[in-house]
Amino acid sequence: MQWGSPSEFWAMGGYGLYVWTSFGATALCMVWEVLAVWRRQAAAAVERRDVA
Amino acid sequence: MFQTVALSGSRGERLLFSDVSVTVKPGTLLAVVGENGSGKTSFLRMLCGLLSPDGGAILWQGEDIRQLKELYTAQLTYVGHLNGIKDELTPVENLKLSACLAGDKSSGAIVQKALEAVGLGRSVHRLPTRVLSQGQKRHVALARLWLSTRPLWLLDEPFASLDTAATSYLTQRLQAHLSNGGMVVIATHQEIALPTDSIQHLRLAR
Amino acid sequence: MFQTVALSGSRGERLLFSDVSVTVKPGTLLAVVGENGSGKTSFLRMLCGLLSPDGGAILWQGEDIRQLKELYTAQLTYVGHLNGIKDELTPVENLKLSACLAGDKSSGAIVQKALEAVGLGRSVHRLPTRVLSQGQKRHVALARLWLSTRPLWLLDEPFASLDTAATSYLTQRLQAHLSNGGMVVIATHQEIALPTDSIQHLRLAR
């Protein structure tokens, strides 16, 4: 394990901004996509119940 | 009262009609008839002010429509060859918007009633007009007449591609308008099933 | 002989007709009637192969038209809602080109004769079609029938916006085609003035 402390970990050798933006944006996009699909599914389910 | 005085019109070098003087009194209908290409559409567009006459004048309550401008257009409803509806909008939206632009009432319920009155079933009220059939699109255009409170109606072949049910609805609507003291000018190839005393014919020759 | 077998068709998830089986024998006419929006146009386009059916088949001389492909389109002439003519070209040029593309004779004299036969006066033969009236444009489209040597005609509301003269010319032409052993399928709201024994009705319900 090369990280001496959490702050070192977050700093990423001075590249923290870039690294964490990348990972953060990726995580955010994926979570957003999952939520979007989930909401869409819920909406579709409601409509189905309405029709039936 | 609506009058044309010695009206003459031409399209590109060709004289279509000349010296046409007719008077449309409240409660009467003027049927413009004639062969294909005799100038019915051109005549109607002239009455709207969309086309300028070669000679003569068009008078609304005795005043020239060229002087009246917007005061005159506020008196008429025109339904042309083209339907004047947006393909991408639904019948309801189309009718609402055109009623609103004409200054007529345009709530959802009123609009739906008008569409049903012309024979357009509820099932297609919320589809984009693009997918409707030829005749159904015409219904949407004509439904404006059920909302219109204007005294003068100018209709260009309103019956073309309508089925029999819609034709009779429209005839009834015209009847109601006339008995309210309205005026109608109509270009058509069909017979109109209205009492003959309220109809006046203008035949254009080719 | 031309047949549909248990044909069903829908537009955008809406079923228009199903299980339609009709046979059109040489020398007979099939009139497709029904209210606005009942699916007449869709039915005709399906017979042309422009629209694919949801179920069933269309047979020409006993063979499925999906197998025949170009062999089948070489048998038919279709005149749709849209005229299929170029606004910028004159009636003569339009007719010449479409006859040439259909493989029919297309000399100047023949084409002019066809245009006159449908009721289009010589004076407008050399104008761009754009300036013609609604009905005159329709004449140009229909004049193709006077040149067509194909056995099967599919016509979508050919009588709409025609005057009485043109209507009777067209009726005579249909009569001649039928007595030559031709077949006609027609979608219309009007009555067709032909002997009733050669007419067969198909009513589509909404």
Added chain:
Amino acid sequence: MSFMGINWFKYSSPQAFHPLAGKMIPWFSAAALALIGVGLYIGFFVAPTDFQQGDAYRIIFVHVPAAWMSMFLYVIMAAWAGIGLGLNARPSFMMAQAIAPTGALFTFLALLTGSMWGKPTWGAWWVWDARLTSELILLFQYIGIISLRASIDDLRRADRASAVFALVGVVNVPIIYFSVRWWNTLHQGASVSMTASPKMAATMVTAMLVMTLGFWMYSFAVTLARVRCVIAERERQLSWGKNASIQQVAEAR
């Protein structure tokens, strides 16, 4: 016809596919979570710092999987589209429709993480090099397919038109992949990659591969969930039609 004991035709109809997809989604989701977790652990705590690029290189663990997925998903989408056109099968169009947004998302992520990486290593957020450009074009293709579908509301036409375009656009995928080889560019090629010693490179490669597998699982889960939405939405439109029995006739065709 049965293949490995499964009746495939049974699942080729949307109604049968809907519950099947529902059953598979949890498994894929769990696998995705586990793999991405393990990948992140190896990536951040096992793999050592690169002595040339420092820790910025760790972006590789999202960048490369995202870039790969963007291309894979396009090919898969085009394949479904092709099958749909060939066999006139509605479920395959639905699959293609469901894949497009995820593909676009990964393309966007590849671009984003790439430029995050570019700033520290190349000194610029963006350069006009062949691979970057072709990846950008891939994004436009995804957007094109999605907007084409969005602008057509007749489902049948929407399905088939976007399928044709997806197929035509496949030519771009080999261009992206080989762009590094064909043109001399700033972006690194497959062989250059790591500057560290072989043993350390191995842990990096492992992390990258595990992350990629995780992204695969994620894509499966999300597209299956989305295809369920699509089926449900289309069914709803169906039931707006006339009566159910005739729809089933049409469906069975």
Added chain:
Amino acid sequence: MSQPSMSEALRGVVRRDLLLAMRHRSDVAMSVFFVVIVASLFPLGVGPEQAVLRMIASGVLWVTALLACLLSLGRLFTADYLDGVLEQTLLIPQPLAVLVVGKVFAHWVISGLPVVLLSPLLGLQFGLSGDSLWVLTLSLLLGTPTLSMLGAIGAALTLGLRGSGLLVALLVLPLFVPVLIFGAGAVTSSLAGIGSEANLSLLGACFLLSLAFAPWATAVALRIALE
């Protein structure tokens, strides 16, 4: 007698066009994509050197915005003309020039505004930074409505003519030239550190001038086209 008030009619016109745009959400995004794609084509043709790209950035981005406006002009009146909505609009009892302002405004919201909002990002791609990015955005904000208004004249004049896509280009591009020069000039002078106020105020003047005259000219052209 039924007659809509002026503001009612204006709102009606704008509402219909925005409704149509909303019907296909993607339409609104379209001009943005167009700008992004075309702007990306230039580096492909010209080559990737940052120095060259920064030098041509203002010109390229402005020409692109101008083309986006040009391409979307087809939407302004043509559809209305073909389906007869335009002749109905002419029959609305309100001054036509006012209704034209409504239509042009809706057109700008749909096709101009998105480009303005996107421009900072594109500037970054071409290596612009800081001040000049803001000047670019500001110049587009002032310039694109002018483009829409001038374009409307051309669109009305070519209504219903064959090949009007290119004809309209021919007519309006010369009118666009001053806007282009001032707009691109603003960015260039800010890059050179000279200060861009002069160019920006000239752009503002263009805007006011065209607001005063263009709707009126467009109205006349529309009446002629429909004769």
Added chain:
Amino acid sequence: MSQPSMSEALRGVVRRDLLLAMRHRSDVAMSVFFVVIVASLFPLGVGPEQAVLRMIASGVLWVTALLACLLSLGRLFTADYLDGVLEQTLLIPQPLAVLVVGKVFAHWVISGLPVVLLSPLLGLQFGLSGDSLWVLTLSLLLGTPTLSMLGAIGAALTLGLRGSGLLVALLVLPLFVPVLIFGAGAVTSSLAGIGSEANLSLLGACFLLSLAFAPWATAVALRIALE
């Protein structure tokens, strides 16, 4: 039974389109004017230095040619679709792909060829000379038919859709990119004295590839559009 031969049908299709173009002679000139005007806008936006202009010449001219093709795509099928000529074309008893080739050829003659013929002059304006002028012309001659064919796919796919002007841009511009890169690359490499054969033969390959597949894809797209 009457049936036109394949070459007869092909000639008929081409003849009609050329006749229509001849009816409005100005149409043919239009794409030339467009290219001239847009190409002249760049010096206005970028500034007048010869060195910079020569550097960007190939890119700008190619992008312009490409935009001219894009703008004229609207003419390819839309008019035919609206007036029903297209559905009649589908009913001609010949393979649709062949007829599509005819239409695309006519389109190229009207909108692509004039640009090719004009290009040497434009090259001169941007300070190209001798060899590179010829390479420019040759690359356009090889490239513009490819653009027309690829563009036809997009035009067919977006037929009758709202805002199709921009949608078609979104669809086909990505497909145009390889042609742009090879075309502009040929000029650039000839300017650098490297020799442009590689790029030109890649252009040729693109042409053959699109000739093989594009008409077929367009035919499929047209059938879908008319359903």
